[in-house]
Amino acid sequence: MKTTAAATSLLLLATAANAHLTMWHPALFGYNYPNQSTDAVQNRNQNAPVAPLRARENMNLTAWFWRFADYPPAPGEFLHLPSEGEVVGEISCNRAFTSGGVPDAPRSPFACREEGPLHTANRFNKPPDAKYFGGTALSIAYESDVRKVRPEDFTIISVNATSPWANRTTYALPRLPECPKGGCLVGWHWIHQKTNGEGYGDEMYFTMYRAVVDRPGKKAKVGKGAVPKYCPGGGCVAGPKQPMFLFMKEGNNMDYKVVAAKENPTYARDYGFKDGAQKDAISGALGLAPSGAVLAAALLAAAFAL
Numbered sequence: 001m002k003t004t005a006a007a008t009s010l011l012l013l014a015t016a017a018n019a020h021l022t023m024w025h026p027a028l029f030g031y032n033y034p035n036q037s038t039d040a041v042q043n044r045n046q047n048a049p050v051a052p053l054r055a056r057e058n059m060n061l062t063a064w065f066w067r068f069a070d071y072p073p074a075p076g077e078f079l080h081l082p083s084e085g086e087v088v089g090e091i092s093c094n095r096a097f098t099s100g101g102v103p104d105a106p107r108s109p110f111a112c113r114e115e116g117p118l119h120t121a122n123r124f125n126k127p128p129d130a131k132y133f134g135g136t137a138l139s140i141a142y143e144s145d146v147r148k149v150r151p152e153d154f155t156i157i158s159v160n161a162t163s164p165w166a167n168r169t170t171y172a173l174p175r176l177p178e179c180p181k182g183g184c185l186v187g188w189h190w191i192h193q194k195t196n197g198e199g200y201g202d203e204m205y206f207t208m209y210r211a212v213v214d215r216p217g218k219k220a221k222v223g224k225g226a227v228p229k230y231c232p233g234g235g236c237v238a239g240p241k242q243p244m245f246l247f248m249k250e251g252n253n254m255d256y257k258v259v260a261a262k263e264n265p266t267y268a269r270d271y272g273f274k275d276g277a278q279k280d281a282i283s284g285a286l287g288l289a290p291s292g293a294v295l296a297a298a299l300l301a302a303a304f305a306l
């Protein structure tokens with residue numbers, strides 16, 4: 001490939017040590033940071049929304065949850081979520097490498113140009129081991145007002161446990177009801193592991209999007225999420241679950257000094273998340289009875305409650 005000056009500077013930018021990840025889409029809050037998404041000038045080479053949310057920054061809700069609330073997507077831009085279908089996310093360390101990015105930016109099969117920014121604790125340049133990825137997830141809140149929505153209003157609807165890795169990540173969706181007028185708000189989540197050679201561990205990732213549900217499922221209802229629990233030996237939290245919020249000054253639903261004492265929580269089976277569509281987050285959907293395992297866990301929980 002011919003290397004242009006622009007491509008070379010992009011490469012320098014994207015491989016800088018502070019490069020991290022998000023899912024890019026024109027419906028992302030902060031998509032055109034530091035400018036408004038409606039501005040004529042598009043900042044195609046920008047990485048503000050990929051910045052990790054770190055414990056040492058001791059962030060309040062304004063600083064992390066509403067970080068890009070003043071940078072909404074342009075009117076009419078929505079992440080389209082086909083009920084019982086799938087959505088393909090473009091995970092990258094810079095908008096430059098995505099379809100809304102720089103046309104002649106260098107291409108890579110990875111979510112970034114190389115493995116480092118993926119924080120997967122992998123063996124560099126060797127085949128990846130998916131158990132180190134951490135898993136990324138999408139959540140939804142049936143609320144259009146970014147100033148009204150709160151962390152606990154989000155419910156996880158999809159997990160891709162073998163991400164982040166590829167430059168395209170598929171999220172399978174359960175049956176979803178229609179969004180309110182003005183759309184839903186969606187969250188993208190990732191907590192990378194901190195052992196196996198990974199360096200700084202006390203950080204999470206969260207970005208917000210406007211979304212609509214295409215061909216919504218009748219009668220389906222997204223349940224209010226419970227806080228997930230570490231459950232490698234069984235007894236997982238059954239049914240709808242909240243995203244895992246930790247390391248912040250405000251808005252946490254987990255105490256990281258307890259849950260992340262040995263390893264960070266992950267969007268994977270050992271926190272009760274099945275890889276793919278979170279069907280157990282939905283009630284009233286025909287043919288979506290809780291799976292045997294979920295039912296067994298619920299019965300077990302009921303037995304303990306007696």
Ligand SMILES: *[C@@H]1O[C@H](CO)[C@@H](O)[C@H](O)[C@H]1NC(C)=O
Pocket residue numbers: 034035039040041
């Ligand atoms: C984009 O933002 C920068 C810095 O905030 C500002 O100087 C510039 O004028 C903005 N561009 C447009 C087109 O609004």
Ligand SMILES: *[C@@H]1O[C@H](CO)[C@@H](O)[C@H](O)[C@H]1NC(C)=O
Pocket residue numbers: 060061062063
């Ligand atoms: C949140 O933190 C920021 C940055 O530290 C600070 O400027 C702001 O006043 C805080 N907001 C609230 C509501 O506490």
Ligand SMILES: *[C@@H]1O[C@H](CO)[C@@H](O)[C@H](O)[C@H]1NC(C)=O
Pocket residue numbers: 097098106107108109110167168
């Ligand atoms: C994404 O990865 C595929 C290979 O998996 C590659 O063909 C494609 O060019 C990559 N896209 C970008 C934008 O880097």
Ligand SMILES: *[C@@H]1O[C@H](CO)[C@@H](O)[C@H](O)[C@H]1NC(C)=O
Pocket residue numbers: 159160161162163166168169170171172275276
């Ligand atoms: C996760 O994303 C990858 C890459 O798009 C895809 O191959 C895989 O099927 C997805 N996993 C699930 C459970 O949807």
